[in-house]
Amino acid sequence: MKLFLFLLGILLSNQTLEAQKQRALDFLKADISIHIDSSSRSIGGNVHYTFKALSKVDSVFLDAQNMSFSEVSLNNRSVKYTYDGKKLGLSKKMKAGKTYSLSIHFNAVPRQTVYFIGWDDNIPDNNQIWTQGQGKYSSHWLPSFDDMNEKVIFNMDLTFDKNYEIIANGKLERTEEKEGLKTWSFRMNKPMSSYLLAFAIGNYNRKELISSSGIPLELYYLPKDSLCAEPTYRYTRRIFDFLEEEIGFSYPWQNYKQVPVRDFLYAGMENTGTTIFSEAFVIDSTAFKDKNYVNVNAHELAHQWFGNLVTEGSGEHHWLHEGFATFYAYLAEKDIFGEEYFYWRLYDTAKQLEDLEQESRGDALTNPKAGSLTFYEKGAWALYILYQDLGEKNFKKGIRSYLEKYQYQNVTIDEFIAEMEDAGGKDLLAFREEWLEDDDFPFDEVKKRLIKASRPIKDFFDLQKEMTSSSDQDEAILDRYWTATDSEELKKRIILKYHKSLSNEFLKKAFDSQKLKIRQALSAVISPVPSELRTAYEGLLKEDSYITVENAFYQLWIQFPESRPKYLDMTAEVEGFPNKNIRLLWLLLAVLTRDYLSEEDKQLYTLELVGYTSPQYSFEIRQNAFQLLNEVQGLTDSNLVDLINASAHHSWQFRKFARRLLDKLLEDDKQKERLLRLSQGLNDRETRYLKSKISKK
Known part of the structure; x- marks a missing residue:
């Protein structure tokens, strides 16, 4: 045990020393030139960093996951380097105050963060490639920094098949075609954290708008979704103009782009100037009434200020990202849909938080391990309370001061609270203790405020009391x-x-x-x-x-x-929503309805229904089809193969669903025999996973 503690101490000491050395360097600019290869699922090229030594230092480290390197040079001279599969390091004495250049030629086959969608089927216009950095994962495709505190001006040249469109951070300065390939050159003029680097590739069209302040807005969509472009992006310019006015600080980037992609891991991601979001929100005018993109649209845009312009220093300050984006998205919805919509939205989130607390799962907003409901909804409520208690004028003054003072920097909750106290002339210790540091959600106080703000909500509380x-x-x-x-x-x-x-x-x-x-x-x-x-x-x-x-x-x-x-x-x-909810139900019920279809049509419709579990469709469609077939009609051999494929899907939600269903099927000996027989046609990864599950049953 003593030996273990001794070795652990050495490891932690080395990590601390490494972090201290890295903080002695200020990376200023990155010029990236990469080629994306869809056949090998690889990314290769080079990155040229310019950095300044703030004090004397003798090493440089970058995060780089599972890469190979052909050359590493410092100030145009090749240098020896070390690499352990996760970190690239080089030893070189550097002088305080001097600027250096670091060039890295690399190749990566990303296991995550870059997703190649649709390249295994033969469906035209079904191919996409997109990134999802989320916190610290851009190092899977670029030697960079798994640290939000390192802010760099990133420029990217991306080379790919000329028949596609590439969208990425920054302003597209030029394109160049050569031998069937095309290079898109994007330039940025302000620094950002590397987790916000992004690109998306696909057969996209775009709709162009200009905000009231002159910012170009580029709204991308697939040709097949041309009729959905308007309802999907409805109110986008209004949201943009509203947030600029409400926040009181000009949009901080050169332009703003939005790109829908298939099988995205979340609703959306606020990459700097380039939001990537799920195709599940690409909807028609009927779907708009049931489920639309407005909230996600406003949420990801608000992040361009809260998260991208000012970035949390560490996880305990995550409220400064998600609570703020949620709050400002609610204000945007209030502007569009009215006050009553806004207050019912607050009521619903308050009930969710009350339920969470009753289950003893409430968290403080300063807890870096708090759940999404806490960071998003409790965070939004905290800002609503602060907005009310300081008053609109003082609240906006504090927000402007906070953004102006810490723009393109990393921040803490203490720094935010200090700005709001100065703006409001008020000590916020009580607010901080109740709303940020306490695990509990003060529902009684929230209830009083809702009753005061909204007559319909007051009536609903009165009704519930009177009914009992x-x-x-x-x-x-x-x-x-x-x-x-x-x-x-x-x-x-x-x-x-x-x-x-x-x-x-x-x-x-x-x-x-x-x-x-x-x-x-x-x-x-x-x-x-x-x-x-x-x-x-x-x-x-x-x-x-x-x-x-x-x-x-x-x-x-x-x-x-x-x-x-x-x-x-x-x-x-x-058809219904993008997940084909009504079409799938219709196919199932049509096949089950006696004498409704001819035998030929019944076979055709059955094939259509069964086919929707295929990887060529979005995971939302596949999951819907799996559920219907399993509950009513049973899964065919092809469905079982698709289910095993789904159990290794990159989307954790869908993967979890598939694995649960697979576990349930393996409880039946007949289904286990079927799956064993089908395993002969699987790829190595799927075979290993299936056999590992069967061996445990």
């Missing part, structure tokens, strides 16, 4: 509140929470309202459908809402077998 304390009939209470309000959101919540207390007559009145949110709620909770409401409920199949149509279609098909052909005919041309 009054001797009046439930429906009489509910009818009184329903009649007294014009709030569609309040009426929706009355339906969702109290539908079992409502008579058919009351529900008929709700149907007659013709309000989308109310009818959507009705589609979700009425089961079984009373015969008196059947006609009204069937009307939901024509609703301009994919959620409503899916709920109503399934419920009606189950309950009224004699009318199944009619319901199928009414929904035959509806």
Whole structure:
């Protein structure tokens, strides 16, 4: 044990010494020139760093994951280097105050961070390549810095097939074609952390806008999604203009680009000037009413100030990124959708945080290991409280001062609080203790503020209290509140929470309202459908809402077998969301409906349904198809092969789903035998994983 502690001490001492030496260097600029090879999934080229020695130092270290190097030179002279698979180091005495140049010729086959999508199929225009640095992972494709505190001006030359489009950080200064290849040259004029480096490659078209302040906005989309470009990017210029005005600090980068990609790991990522987001948000005008890109759009844009311009110094200051982006996204939605929408959004997040606390899973905002709900939603609430307590004028003054003082630097919570105290002339110790350092979420205080701010929310709290304390009939209470309000959101919540207390007559009145949110709620909770409401409920199949149509279609098909052909005919041309929620359900129910299809059509539709588990589709479509087939029809051999493929998918959410389903199937001996037989046709990685799972059963 003593030997272990001794060796650990040496290791930690070496790491500390290495970090101290690195802080003695200030990397100023990086000129990157790389070639992306889709066939070998590799990236090769060189990076030329310019840095200054702030004090005497005798070594330089860069993070570089699983790379090979053909040459490393300092001030144009080759130097010896060390490399352990993770860090590139070179020893050289450097003088304080002197500027040096470091050139590295490298090749990388990234195991993560760079994702090659669609290159294994033969579908035209299905190929994409994109990056996701998220904190500290850009070192998988570029010798760089797994440290947010190192800010550098990055310029990139990227070479690839001329038939594609490349989007990356910075301003596109020029392009050059040679022998079927094209080089895109992007230049930046301000420093940023390397985790925000990004590029995306695909067959993109773009829509160009200009903000009120003159910033170019480039909105990318695939040709097949041309009709979705407007609803997807709806309000983008308004959001941009609003945030510049609300934050009170000019957008800090040369331009702003947004690029949707398939099978993205998250909703979006705020790479400097170049947000990459999930294709799941590329929607039509009907889907816009149910699920749109507005919040994610505003959230990632807000990060261009909070996270990119000013960057956390370490994990305990992560609130300065996510809480701020969430708060300003809510303000943007308030500007677009109104105050009532804003306060109900705050109410919903407050309830989530209250539930989290009741499960003893609440966290302080200063805890670097806190969950997303804490950093995002509790963080937004903390800023809302600060906004109210300081007043709009002082809050905005503090934000401007904070951004001006720490622009292109790293920050701490202490530094932010100091700026807000100066702006408001107020000690924020109590705020800090309650909102930043306490694990608990002060729901009672939040409730008081919501009641004061929103009459519909006050009515909802009053209604809940009266339903548990009054001797009046439930429906009489509910009818009184329903009649007294014009709030569609309040009426929706009355339906969702109290539908079992409502008579058919009351529900008929709700149907007659013709309000989308109310009818959507009705589609979700009425089961079984009373015969008196059947006609009204069937009307939901024509609703301009994919959620409503899916709920109503399934419920009606189950309950009224004699009318199944009619319901199928009414929904035959509806695809639904990007995950094809209605199309997949329609295919399954059409195949199961007796005498609806000819044998030939039944085979065609079955093949279509079964085929949606294939890797050629987005993981959202695949997961939807796996669920439907497994629950109702069973998985074919091809589906099982696709499931094994999915168990190694780069998206952790989808991979987790696939592995859970695979574990469940392996509990059945017959399914285990099928999987063993199918393993003969798998690749090495899939075979190893499957056999490791089977050996544990």
